[in-house]
Amino acid sequence: MDYHFNFTYIWRHFDRLFYGIVLSLELALISIAIGMIIGLVLALIYVESGKTIRFLVAGYVEVIRNSPLLLLVYLIFYGIPSIGLFQYSATTSFIATLSIYSGAYLVEVFRSGLAAVPEGLIDAGKAIGMKPWQRIISIRIPTMFRIVLPALSNTYISLFKDTSIASVIAVPELMYGAQWINFNTFRIIEVYMVITPMYLVTGYTILMSLRQIEKKFAISK
Amino acid sequence: MAAALDSLPYLMGGLLVTIQVTILVVVFATIIGVILGVGISYGPFWLRVLVRIFSDFIRGIPVLVLIFFVYYGLPAIGINLETFTAAVVALSIFKISHVIENTRGAIQSVHHGQMEAGKAIGLKFHERLVFIIFPLAIRRFLPPWINSVADTAKGSALVSLIGVVDLMLAMQKVIGRTYEAMPVYIVGLIIYFIINYSLSLSSRKLEARFAYIKE
DSSP, X not given: OOOOOOOHHHHHTHHHHXXXXXXXXXXXXXXXXXXXXXXXXXXXXXXXXXXXXXXXXXXXXXXXXXXXXXXXXXXXXIIHHHTTSOOOOHHHHHHHHHHHHHHHHXXXXXXXXXXXXXXXXXXXXXXXXXXXXXXXXXXXXXXXXXXXXXXXXXXXXXXXXXXXXXXXXXXXXXXXXXHHHXXXXXXXXXXXXXXXXXXHHHHHHHHHHHHHHHHHHOOOO | OHHHHHTHHHHHHHHHHHHHHHHHXXXXXXXXXXXXXXXXXXXXXXXXXXXXXXXXXXXXXXXXXXXXXXXXXXXXXXXXXXXXXXXXXXXXXXXXXXXXXXXXXXXXXSOHHHHHHHHHTTOOHHHHIIIIIHHHHHHHHHHHHHHHHHHHHHHGGGGGGGTOOSXXXXXXXXXXXXXXXXXXHHHHHXXXXXXHHHHHHHHHHHHHHTTXXXX
């Protein structure tokens, strides 16, 4: 083994990596926020409506959940502009993709959470004269969140890791920064020795803080 | 649309590679993952710690990092793998960590009284494992295992990025030739959907079949 470690170039271009991880977090955060809205709205629609709408929501969920994220990224970035619908930057396109993707996963999470809210709580709401929308806002949604917290944190972590796929359409997040350094300096092993801990530390920090929130709010059976 | 349909035979060649990668990864990951999963459940302390570190490490990094590291990184220390081998190795390492957790969860779901009963009638450790734990644990193991097979089929699209001509790269090549991005992507979406949806349906069926098992 005649490989000599040389981290000089990595530190020289470290700003790319730092900017990258910040962008990765931003991408994850924005997409999760939009995905949460999509998920919550569709989950509420799903549990409240009849067969046709249920079928449409389930169709969206199943199509997205059963196709590779990479394919969706290509489809939205190359496919949709090619038939002349929209033009957008790579970053916008990736945020749109990840939002749609996370929305599909979150519908499932929220739907099962809403189903798990005890009937007694909703009846109690009825008994004290709450209207349906009041029951949704003050009983069903808060209780549902406390039930799905553990499932939510797992989804968040995997979405954070999925931001690495944005590098294929040249969004300058962490993975892209790493590849830029690879192709320009060939210090390949060193780059991975730096970005792996960056992903690990960030991921596990998010996970630990979510676990703290879970401890405080989650309902254990 | 016509170009997309004309290129179907070529896409099927890519699909074949996707299926090959998936099967190889699933076979390797299942064998090694189950062994390590038994190790983390019953092994000595050092083995449990090692497997735990390995599993948490691998599950903490994006699979794309793993694929690029195996293909671009390892040659720097003298390990040259072909694209196909590198893809299978990287995805297998990733999947092993999932099968470990899956196995551990399934084994934990078996009541410890079963193991003690086995001890009481004088069965050796491997006999208890094969005749008592495995038959009970398999019901917990199978549904998530099928999900992770579907996940492998989906995740294998990433190997197109290191140049394995799987369904994904086959699609890209067709698009490069015909400039008909949308129809080809739609066809690809349908193919992936059929594979994954049938897998996740069978997983759900199994789960319903085993639903009588209580926590």
